Amino acid sequence: MVFSSIPFLFYFLPITLALYFLVPKFLKNLVLLIASLGFYAWGEPRFVVFMAIAIAQGYVLGLLIEKYRDKKPLKNLFTVLSCLISIGLLAYCKYTDFFIENFNALTGLSVKLLGVALPIGISFYTFQILSYTVDVARGSVNAQKNPISLGAYVAMFPQLIAGPIVRYSDIEKQLSDRRCTLEGFSRGTVRFVIGLAKKILIANQLGELINVFKDSSDKSVLFVWLYAVAYAVHIYFDFSGYSDMAIGLGRMLGFDFPENFNYPFISKSATEFWRRWHMTLGSWFRDYVYIPMGGNRVSKPRWYFNILVVWMLTGFWHGADWVFIFWGLFFAVLLVCEKTWYLKKLEKMKVLPHIYKILFVLISFVIFDSSGLLNGFKTVGSMFGLGGLPLISTEAVYQLKSYAVILVLGLLGSTPIVKNAVLKACENKACAAAVNVMEPIAILGLLALCTGYLVDGSFNPFLYFRF
Amino acid sequence: MKNKIRDISVALVFLAWIFGFMIFGMILPDKDVSYSERRKLKTFPEIKRETLLDGSFMSDFEKYSADQFPLRESFRKIKSAGEFYIFRQSDSNGVYIHKGYLSGLEKDLDEESLDYAAGRIRFVYEKFLKDKASAVYLSIVPDKNYFLKDTGVPTLDYDRLVSIMREKDDFAEYIDIFPYLELADYYKTDTHWRIEKIGPAAKALAEGMGTTLAGNYEVKEVSALFYGVYSGQLALGSSDEKMYYITSPDIENATVYNAETGKNQGVYDFERADGQDPYEFYLSGPRSMMVIENKNAETDKELIIIRDSFGSSLAPHLIEAYKKITLLDIRYLPAPLLNRFADFEGRDVLFIYSTLILNSSETLT
Numbered sequence: 072m073v074f075s076s077i078p079f080l081f082y083f084l085p086i087t088l089a090l091y092f093l094v095p096k097f098l099k100n101l102v103l104l105i106a107s108l109g110f111y112a113w114g115e116p117r118f119v120v121f122m123a124i125a126i127a128q129g130y131v132l133g134l135l136i137e138k139y140r141d142k143k144p145l146k147n148l149f150t151v152l153s154c155l156i157s158i159g160l161l162a163y164c165k166y167t168d169f170f171i172e173n174f175n176a177l178t179g180l181s182v183k184l185l186g187v188a189l190p191i192g193i194s195f196y197t198f199q200i201l202s203y204t205v206d207v208a209r210g211s212v213n214a215q216k217n218p219i220s221l222g223a224y225v226a227m228f229p230q231l232i233a234g235p236i237v238r239y240s241d242i243e244k245q246l247s248d249r250r251c252t253l254e255g256f257s258r259g260t261v262r263f264v265i266g267l268a269k270k271i272l273i274a275n276q277l278g279e280l281i282n283v284f285k286d287s288s289d290k291s292v293l294f295v296w297l298y299a300v301a302y303a304v305h306i307y308f309d310f311s312g313y314s315d316m317a318i319g320l321g322r323m324l325g326f327d328f329p330e331n332f333n334y335p336f337i338s339k340s341a342t343e344f345w346r347r348w349h350m351t352l353g354s355w356f357r358d359y360v361y362i363p364m365g366g367n368r369v370s371k372p373r374w375y376f377n378i379l380v381v382w383m384l385t386g387f388w389h390g391a392d393w394v395f396i397f398w399g400l401f402f403a404v405l406l407v408c409e410k411t412w413y414l415k416k417l418e419k420m421k422v423l424p425h426i427y428k429i430l431f432v433l434i435s436f437v438i439f440d441s442s443g444l445l446n447g448f449k450t451v452g453s454m455f456g457l458g459g460l461p462l463i464s465t466e467a468v469y470q471l472k473s474y475a476v477i478l479v480l481g482l483l484g485s486t487p488i489v490k491n492a493v494l495k496a497c498e499n500k501a502c503a504a505a506v507n508v509m510e511p512i513a514i515l516g517l518l519a520l521c522t523g524y525l526v527d528g529s530f531n532p533f534l535y536f537r538f
Numbered sequence: 539m540k541n542k543i544r545d546i547s548v549a550l551v552f553l554a555w556i557f558g559f560m561i562f563g564m565i566l567p568d569k570d571v572s573y574s575e576r577r578k579l580k581t582f583p584e585i586k587r588e589t590l591l592d593g594s595f596m597s598d599f600e601k602y603s604a605d606q607f608p609l610r611e612s613f614r615k616i617k618s619a620g621e622f623y624i625f626r627q628s629d630s631n632g633v634y635i636h637k638g639y640l641s642g643l644e645k646d647l648d649e650e651s652l653d654y655a656a657g658r659i660r661f662v663y664e665k666f667l668k669d670k671a672s673a674v675y676l677s678i679v680p681d682k683n684y685f686l687k688d689t690g691v692p693t694l695d696y697d698r699l700v701s702i703m704r705e706k707d708d709f710a711e712y713i714d715i716f717p718y719l720e721l722a723d724y725y726k727t728d729t730h731w732r733i734e735k736i737g738p739a740a741k742a743l744a745e746g747m748g749t750t751l752a753g754n755y756e757v758k759e760v761s762a763l764f765y766g767v768y769s770g771q772l773a774l775g776s777s778d779e780k781m782y783y784i785t786s787p788d789i790e791n792a793t794v795y796n797a798e799t800g801k802n803q804g805v806y807d808f809e810r811a812d813g814q815d816p817y818e819f820y821l822s823g824p825r826s827m828m829v830i831e832n833k834n835a836e837t838d839k840e841l842i843i844i845r846d847s848f849g850s851s852l853a854p855h856l857i858e859a860y861k862k863i864t865l866l867d868i869r870y871l872p873a874p875l876l877n878r879f880a881d882f883e884g885r886d887v888l889f890i891y892s893t894l895i896l897n898s899s900e901t902l903t
Binding site: 072076077078080081082084085086088089113114115116117253254256257258260261264272276286287288289465466468469472473474475476477480507508510511514515518519520522523524525526527528 | 546
């Protein structure tokens with residue numbers, strides 16, 4: 072089930088909210104767990120088994136790790152076992168066919184592909200369980216004694232299928248003691264509706280433009296650039312919109328989830344971009360892979376190696392395809408170059424870093440969206456006139472005009488300009504009062520518009536489902 | 539305190555919205571048909587173990603919940619208004635508006651489809667016409683986009699389309715009617731041309747087939763307004779488009795045999811003017827076979843038109859010049875069996891198709 076759907080908004084959510092707020096406090100996690108399993112099973116009933124295994128092993132091994140925390144060999148054994156089971160499940164579901172394909176390509180053999188379908192959200196909940204058992208081993212959190220609470224943490228529907236990657240330590244206390252307030256519910260609602268609008272009104276519409284481009288027989292250099300910009304804005308609004316909805320739902324239910332995006336498109340460098348883009352994934356790799364490998368407190372060659380490994384894994388996490396590995400390594404190279412040579416210069420300059428940023432963002436996402444490395448390179452080449460395409464085509468101009476307002480809104484919404492303007496206006500009492508009056512009206516308007524788009528069956532994929 | 543009022547308002551708006559529409563949706567009876575979209579609406583999917591396990595129940599339920607959503611038509615209008623008036627998009631659901639004319643984007647030439655269409659026409663020719671003393675003609679009706687091609691809207695490559703069809707069906711004499719048509723000859727909210735406007739094109743066709751049309755007909759207004767297919771797709775509301783028909787003694791006295799009903803009827807089907815598709819007013823819309831006989835004709839010439847829906851408003855113009863016109867639609871009749879429905883010997887045979895059908899010809903048999 073996706074948030075931007077009629078079954079979620081008009082059946083699942085009202086029923087879940089009613090049950091959640093009607094039951095006494097000690098039953099809230101149970102309601103959350105049951106609702107979350109129902110939410111998960113709606114799209115993929117059979118994959119609930121994978122999740123149950125993941126939760127069960129996390130629960131049992133978490134307790135054992137804590138019990139033998141002082142006995143290092145046993146603690147390590149249980150930690151490694153938990154990690155192997157988690158990674159094993161992920162590898163089996165997500166990467167087996169990739170490895171078989173490459174093995175076949177290398178050896179000329181034809182080992183049969185397993186054709187395992189990818190359980191939705193497995194990349195996210197695997198990382199959550201990994202962080203839980205590792206943190207229990209490190210002693211930074213206590214093992215959860217109540218299986219329902221641990222289950223509710225892993226399966227929690229707001230962040231189950233697309234993050235943010237909420238670490239157990241982030242919400243350990245809230246799992247047992249959280250307050251649901253009117254203000255929290257209201258602010259959560261606003262955040263949720265803004266996320267919904269970002270997804271339906273901007274991301275989905277640009278998704279249609281991207282499909283139009285891919286199907287078009289009237290491509291041109293202008294059209295390729297339009298596609299590249301549209302895709303970058305689309306993926307940002309799609310993913311950050313989903314994160315907004317997750318964070319908003321969390322607040323409604325009394326949880327504080329970590330932020331996942333902080334206007335990445337205003338970055339001046341790839342280093343800064345990754346501090347602002349999918350922040351919970353970046354910090355997860357930093358804390359559970361990069362730093363344990365030695366981080367930057369090692370020799371230079373080893374440091375380069377650490378960066379390459381972390382970014383290769385980051386890419387590979389996004390999908391079992393060389394495209395994603397290349398995408399990760401592309402950023403690894405950029406980061407190494409920046410840190411070695413020009414990061415400080417970029418930070419001091421004004422215009423050039425933004426041109427640099429536009430180029431690496433667009434090129435990286437064009438490759439990310441490609442159906443193969445070669446196709447990705449071809450599209451990037453076409454952006455710079457290497458594809459033999461005309462500069463302009465009728466369709467490119469038509470689509471540019473048709474999507475101009477959405478693109479401008481998208482680009483504007485990718486910066487903190489609007490947010491800062493509202494905050495600045497709210498310093499004035501009269502403006503603040505007007506904003507307070509306008510807020511419920513705006514929420515109503517956005518809900519009406521989003522419902523209209525959902526009812527008329529518009530394009531509604533969700534990119535991060537495949538992760 | 540002010541923030542509390544705001545918070546209460548926001549929470550109430552949101553909860554009222556999601557709970558209100560949930561309850562509203564449960565109470566309201568399901569509808570069978572969307573008249574504006576001209577399609578059946580999804581009904582509640584059957585709950586079975588298999589459909590629950592393979593997820594098909596869930597995907598069907600999503601379609602059902604969108605189709606049966608309360609105030610669905612109003613929400614569709616909100617969406618169209620959002621696309622056109624808030625986001626200033628050029629089209630909605632693939633339909634754009636230019637100077638009051640609604641048209642569907644049709645921009646990519648499907649050469650496979652053209653090959654297929656040309657192949658089906660050639661098949662009919664080779665099976666039933668090749669060795670007969672029949673004159674065979676081919677004509678193509680441009681869709682509205684043809685007249686908007688210089689307005690920045692991406693359109694088909696019409697020259698190429700015509701050239702492919704002429705080349706592949708070179709046995710037929712091609713009659714070009716493009717120069718005799720303009721945008722105003724089409725309904726504003728529909729794909730079709732207007733019967734009262736296509737006199738020049740009909741004359742050109744008649745001349746191309748070696749006959750002439752006097753064109754002495756009277757134009758009369760149909761009492762119903764015309765709601766074309768695009769008005770439903772756009773969901774933007776009412777139409778003020780008027781609908782006309784042409785009449786003359788030949789048309790009034792002609793007998794029309796509808797092979798599907800097995801009954802005779804008039805050239806115009808007045809009951810259908812108020813129906814789901816008002817264009818069905820002309821010769822009852824998409825029918826596999828219609829035979830028009832003009833007993834007062836001053837000629838013994840007979841014409842067989844192998845056609846799509848554009849032929850329905852063309853045929854009344856041609857009645858005066860033929861004793862008998864047989865309209866065959868190979869979207870509903872099997873092409874290999876056409877000789878069971880018409881005798882081709884010595885008849886004029888006109889293949890006439892719109893660019894829309896030629897570019898999406900999978901329905902031709």
